[in-house]
Amino acid sequence: MIRLRDIERYYRNGLRKAWVLNQVNLDIKEGEFVTIMGPSGAGKSTLLNIIGMLEEPSGGSYYFYDEAVHQFNERKRSDLHKAYMGFVFQAYHLIDDLTVYENIETPLLYRNVKGKERKSMVAEILDRFNIVAKKDLFPEQLSGGQQQLVGVARAVISRPRLLLADEPTGNLHTKQGDQIMELFKELNDEGVTIIQVTHSERNASFGTRIIELIDGNIRRDEQLREPSNQADTPKGVPNGK
Amino acid sequence: MFRHYLTITIRNLRRDLGYSLINILGLGMGIAVSLLLFFWVRHELSFDRFHTDAGRIYQIAFNFPADNGQYDTWTSAPAPFAEKIGEEIPEAEAALFVSFPRQLAFQKDQTPYQEKGLYVDKSFLDVFAFPLLEGRKEGLLHQPGFIVLSEKLAEKHFGAGWRGQAIGKTLEAAEDESYTVSGVVANPPPNSTLQFDFLLSKEDYLSKNPWDSQWGNFSSRLYLKVKNGTDIPGLEDKLIGLFRKYKGNEERATISLLSFPGRHLYSKLENGKPVGGRITYVRLFIGAAAFLLLIACINFMNLATARATRRSREIGVRKVVGASRGQLAGQFMSEALAIALIATGAGIALVELLKEPFRQITGTELSIHYLEPGTLSLILATGLVAGLLSGSYPAFLLSSFRAVNIFRGKEAGQFSGASLRKGLVVLQFLLSACLIVCALGVQRQVKFIMNKNLGLNRENVVRVPMEGPLYDKYPSLKDEISLTGRQAVRCFQSNAIYGQRRDPRPGVGRQGAG
Numbered sequence: 001m002i003r004l005r006d007i008e009r010y011y012r013n014g015l016r017k018a019w020v021l022n023q024v025n026l027d028i029k030e031g032e033f034v035t036i037m038g039p040s041g042a043g044k045s046t047l048l049n050i051i052g053m054l055e056e057p058s059g060g061s062y063y064f065y066d067e068a069v070h071q072f073n074e075r076k077r078s079d080l081h082k083a084y085m086g087f088v089f090q091a092y093h094l095i096d097d098l099t100v101y102e103n104i105e106t107p108l109l110y111r112n113v114k115g116k117e118r119k120s121m122v123a124e125i126l127d128r129f130n131i132v133a134k135k136d137l138f139p140e141q142l143s144g145g146q147q148q149l150v151g152v153a154r155a156v157i158s159r160p161r162l163l164l165a166d167e168p169t170g171n172l173h174t175k176q177g178d179q180i181m182e183l184f185k186e187l188n189d190e191g192v193t194i195i196q197v198t199h200s201e202r203n204a205s206f207g208t209r210i211i212e213l214i215d216g217n218i219r220r221d222e223q224l225r226e227p228s229n230q231a232d233t234p235k236g237v238p239n240g241k
Numbered sequence: 242m243f244r245h246y247l248t249i250t251i252r253n254l255r256r257d258l259g260y261s262l263i264n265i266l267g268l269g270m271g272i273a274v275s276l277l278l279f280f281w282v283r284h285e286l287s288f289d290r291f292h293t294d295a296g297r298i299y300q301i302a303f304n305f306p307a308d309n310g311q312y313d314t315w316t317s318a319p320a321p322f323a324e325k326i327g328e329e330i331p332e333a334e335a336a337l338f339v340s341f342p343r344q345l346a347f348q349k350d351q352t353p354y355q356e357k358g359l360y361v362d363k364s365f366l367d368v369f370a371f372p373l374l375e376g377r378k379e380g381l382l383h384q385p386g387f388i389v390l391s392e393k394l395a396e397k398h399f400g401a402g403w404r405g406q407a408i409g410k411t412l413e414a415a416e417d418e419s420y421t422v423s424g425v426v427a428n429p430p431p432n433s434t435l436q437f438d439f440l441l442s443k444e445d446y447l448s449k450n451p452w453d454s455q456w457g458n459f460s461s462r463l464y465l466k467v468k469n470g471t472d473i474p475g476l477e478d479k480l481i482g483l484f485r486k487y488k489g490n491e492e493r494a495t496i497s498l499l500s501f502p503g504r505h506l507y508s509k510l511e512n513g514k515p516v517g518g519r520i521t522y523v524r525l526f527i528g529a530a531a532f533l534l535l536i537a538c539i540n541f542m543n544l545a546t547a548r549a550t551r552r553s554r555e556i557g558v559r560k561v562v563g564a565s566r567g568q569l570a571g572q573f574m575s576e577a578l579a580i581a582l583i584a585t586g587a588g589i590a591l592v593e594l595l596k597e598p599f600r601q602i603t604g605t606e607l608s609i610h611y612l613e614p615g616t617l618s619l620i621l622a623t624g625l626v627a628g629l630l631s632g633s634y635p636a637f638l639l640s641s642f643r644a645v646n647i648f649r650g651k652e653a654g655q656f657s658g659a660s661l662r663k664g665l666v667v668l669q670f671l672l673s674a675c676l677i678v679c680a681l682g683v684q685r686q687v688k689f690i691m692n693k694n695l696g697l698n699r700e701n702v703v704r705v706p707m708e709g710p711l712y713d714k715y716p717s718l719k720d721e722i723s724l725t726g727r728q729a730v731r732c733f734q735s736n737a738i739y740g741q742r743r744d745p746r747p748g749v750g751r752q753g754a755g
Contacts, residue, residue, distance in 0.1 A: 097249050102248070110565070
């Protein structure tokens with residue numbers, strides 16, 4: 001699904017370059033649940049953003065489903081991002097002025113899903129995440145764990161093939177964090193590829209593979225177990241455009 | 242999607258009520274003032290355009306050589322010319338004698354009152370489209386002694402139930418004259434150059450002022466309605482030929498045909514050619530209205546972009562969940578348009594509030610009918626321009642934010658458009674300063690006119706026009722006033738201030754000393 005070759009990311013600081021990522025080579029197959037770990041400043045979030053096409057690498061090649069993303073323009077990249085990816089943030093990043101329902105609905109609006117279908121999709125996910133009763137509340141009326149549940153619901157409503165999560169449990173206490181992780185595992189079992197950034201060994205244990213970044217380099221790449229149902233996952237373009 | 246935009250717009254407005262009010266009122270004031278000016282401009286441009294085939298109506302002007310090699314242009318003509326044109330010039334569909342406005346005193350129940358009206362040719366209402374409310378169009382002014390009233394005068398004299406009552410009745414005028422009402426026309430609209438409360442026949446005029454039947458007296462106005470496709474310069478030559486035939490010895494005089502609806506805006510003439518006039522103010526006001534609208538829009542842009550800091554996270558989130566740049570721009574654009582719509586509403590309310598003071602300042606009665614297509618489209622166009630103009634920059638700028646930078650807190654404070662925004666602020670202040678300087682200048686001019694010592698004492702000086710029975714009773718009036726201890730009473734044959742004869746019956750006036 002993902003093939004990174006010699007990915008670099010640096011910032012120019014006068015004449016010197018400050019390296020964030022240096023010569024990163026990484027392959028991720030469909031159905032994996034990858035955890036990126038490492039100390040602060042190791043480039044974890046940058047790597048995640050590059051994979052999520054929110055940020056461009058300074059050099060190297062990035063193939064997504066064998067398409068050369070590094071040669072795409074912004075528009076094509078954002079189309080790919082829209083078609084295949086969901087994003088979960090540490091700070092939830094819900095839109096304050098929208099209710100739970102409307103927050104979850106938003107990605108569908110940008111994908112031109114028709115009203116009736118939209119309604120049933122949102123209803124289904126509210127039901128599944130057990131937040132039907134909260135649907136008319138605004139984010140500030142929810143606890144952190146509930147907000148993150150909404151965040152995840154919003155990320156997966158468009159049925160992405162790839163879920164990217166930047167410290168999704170960083171602001172939550174253990175019990176809420178576990179709940180999110182259980183949810184991730186469930187999604188992964190259904191075939192969604194997940195890449196998460198975390199500091200927590202506990203969270204990493206939910207995944208199938210751990211990658212450790214230190215100073216912009218991959219130091220460790222450890223397979224915890226086989227991805228559960230990789231075989232069931234259809235290849236190609238599952239979500240349609 | 243549209244509902245989604247609307248929801249977020251309304252919630253945003255509600256959340257920052259103070260900010261929203263400032264923004265909407267700011268834009269609303271700009272829109273209101275621009276609208277007032279546009280309405281005024283439209284009023285000016287509409288002058289005399291309501292007549293059928295207004296473009297074929299011309300006023301005859303004479304150009305006489307002056308000492309400085311230029312020509313003096315007179316917009317008056319000798320009375321008999323109209324008739325001769327009608328007889329001998331086939332290109333003229335109609336040639337009309339129209340007097341300058343004249344005052345006449347009427348009486349109702351022994352109480353005299355003054356009205357202004359015109360002495361006109363009988364075909365007056367065929368050329369000028371003042372709707373006839375009562376009376377038969379044929380024979381309205383075909384005889385001396387017939388009078389056509391405006392609706393206003395009919396109501397004044399015969400009461401609210403004048404309909405069916407006025408026609409055929411007699412109107413007593415001063416000096417034992419009386420006129421028979423032959424018709425009632427609608428009041429001339431405010432955008433008509435020809436204003437009158439009554440119309441009397443040309444024959445009445447000439448019998449009172451027999452000297453004006455001479456070719457040497459340029460005492461009245463002369464209007465022509467020409468046939469379609471008439472060659473105007475050719476007609477001008479033909480007319481001066483005709484004039485010379487009857488008047489003789491005017492070898493160097495020429496005639497100009499001035500477009501009647503154009504006269505209002507282009508009243509300044511040089512050598513018989515219109516060179517300007519009120520059109521200057523019309524252009525000036527269009528410019529002022531555009532500038533004011535621009536200032537209001539820039540103000541809106543600045544407030545909207547400055548607040549974008551608060552919205553930036555929303556922008557980032559939307560980008561991440563799949564919004565394209567165009568969709569985000571569309572969102573901010575539709576927000577601006579929605580706010581502009583509200584501001585337009587506020588603007589209309591302000592226009593209603595400002596209408597009366599505006600009328601007092603400019604003396605122009607703006608008749609604003611909001612549902613009339615012209616007015617409606619003018620308002621909508623103003624609102625739309627304001628919305629597009631004020632929404633374009635925020636939409637363009639905010640949609641260009643990069644999600645990653647927003648989440649890292651980079652673009653929140655120091656986004657890329659800051660220098661443009663500073664430029665806009667400078668422009669806004671510059672334009673405002675210009676307008677303030679202009680306003681101060683005008684104010685000092687007005688103050689100068691009001692307070693300049695002209696070397697005479699204007700306090701306690703009263704001018705009483707001598708009309709109606711006042712003529713005959715002048716000596717007793719003078720005595721009465723002297724008895725009250727007033728200092729001086731003078732009588733002038735002509736108006737002492739304008740130095741021009743205003744009286745409809747010259748020759749009767751007398752010199753008085755007090």
